Amino acid sequence: MRTLCVAVLLSLCACTGSFGESAREAFHQAVASGPAPVVHVGNVAGAVRIEGWARNTVDVEATKYAHDSDALHAIAIGVRKDGDTISVTTTYSATTHGGGVRYRISVPAGAALEIRNVAGAVDVAGVRGDVDVQTEAGEITVDAGRVTGNRSIDLRATTGAITLGLASGGDATVVARSTVGDFGTDVPGLTQRRDNVIGASGGGTIGSGSASIRLTTTTGAISLRRVI
Secondary structure (H helix, E strand, C coil), rough: HHHHHHHHHHHHHHHHHCCCCEEEEEEEEEEECCCCCCCEEEEEEEEECCEEEEECEHHHHHHHEEECCHHHHCCCEEEECCEEEEEEEECCCCCCCCCCEEEEEEECCEEEEEEEEEECCCCEECCCCCCEEEEEECCEEEEEECCCCCEHHHHHHHEECCEEEECCCCCCCEEEEEEEEEECCCCCCCCEECCCCEEEEEEEEECCCCCEEEEEEEEECEEEECCC
16 A cells, blocks of 8 residues: 555656656747636646736746656647637647646636646635636645625645635635545634544535535645635
8 A cells, every 4th residue: 555655646746747847848928808707727737826917918827847858849738719718728749748837827807717737736816706626636725805796616626635715704605525634714604523534524604605615625624714
């Protein structure tokens, strides 16, 4: 079992760029948008950072990395606009993935996000629209600000912790569950309980409960905190 765990850890480190970054290449592309676009990000390996700003532009900065130049050239970044939707995707021309991409993307503060990352952390801040994030192996950290109205925050990690920060004055119904891990919160009115010794869940209603917050991990802790 110990040998298997070490092998899995080495594999994930290779995917997320902990090893073999002898080849790198910078990428930059900016796309004009409205004040509230839908932004899709699909990545395979590498961290994704999304920040809201006051411009009607989606600005994509990225670093491709790999263990050699051939593996680097097999990685492609695509940025496509279709109406109010802007998609940023990582693709590979080779059957094996010898590298990855780290993204730093600035989006209008009113944007809605849909992010999929196989191996790598996702970090979101300064966005007022819906936030939908899913990782297979990677932590999720979101500063959601004030969550109210019909806004939706849906964060799901197979292996990785989830941290969500909320500003005061929100209205949301919260559901949180970790199959293997803890759930902690300092938000008044929310419950916490242990499930089957190794898991935890909780939730409740903030204000009117109009918005939706769902936090789910298979293996990893969940933290829901108030921010100033």
